Amino acid sequence: MYTLRHIILACFSVSFLIALAACGPATSSVQVQTTPTIDKNFQAQVSPIPTTPPYLCGAWSSNNAPSPYSTITIYARLTKNIAGVSGATAIAVVHFQGGDQQLDAQPTSDSGGYVTFTLPLQGRQPGHMPATIDVTFTNVPGSQNPVHCTQAFFTPL
Numbered sequence: 001m002y003t004l005r006h007i008i009l010a011c012f013s014v015s016f017l018i019a020l021a022a023c024g025p026a027t028s029s030v031q032v033q034t035t036p037t038i039d040k041n042f043q044a045q046v047s048p049i050p051t052t053p054p055y056l057c058g059a060w061s062s063n064n065a066p067s068p069y070s071t072i073t074i075y076a077r078l079t080k081n082i083a084g085v086s087g088a089t090a091i092a093v094v095h096f097q098g099g100d101q102q103l104d105a106q107p108t109s110d111s112g113g114y115v116t117f118t119l120p121l122q123g124r125q126p127g128h129m130p131a132t133i134d135v136t137f138t139n140v141p142g143s144q145n146p147v148h149c150t151q152a153f154f155t156p157l
Contacts, residue, residue, distance in 0.1 A: 055080050057149035059092075059135040061119075068127055068156040074103075074117040076135040076149050080142070084113025088137040088147075092117045095132045096124045109137065121156060130155040 055078065062073040074092055078085045092103040101124075107115040115135075125131045135149040 055085070055140065055143060055147045057135070057137060057147045059133060059149040059152035061133070061152045061154045064154050065157050066121060066154055068121055068123045068125065071118060071120045072154060074119055074133050074135070074152050076115050076117075076137075076152075078109050078113040078115075078137045078140065078147060078149075084111060085109060085137075085140060086111045086113065088113075088140045090115040090117075091136050091138065093134045093136075094119060095134070097126060097129050097131070098124065125154075125156050127156050 057076060057078045059074060059076040062075065063070070066072050076090055076092075078088050078090075086109050088109045089106055090109065091106055094101050094103065103117050103119065105117055107117070109115050117133075117135075119133075130153055133152040133154075135152065137147045137149070140147055
């Protein structure tokens, strides 16, 4: 008796699945994609190689994680075609959380293109808050424009 019920249930289940599959969506045909072609002049459209500016400048601090009341040194270097530029005047502006402050010293670059600034922090920047320093060279020999360095930074601990 149980076997007859299992056979009837199996036949009913199979016929239900066939009926359900017949009600499903119709299959779509696959669309053939066209073969891509590349214009022969494609490689002639090369973008130009960017030129390196003749004057480059970078700035950095002697200590990136000083104590809030320490004194750090800010270094900067000006180069022209990788050689140091002497005789340029440097100006530094420190961006503290409470406002900007231009440093009093305006050193002239040495034969290697280097300048240094002494920066007493005096607790003007809160701990764990980064500060940045902009250094700009003016009176650059052979240039009409000032040269702006990459920013130096420090974060008091």
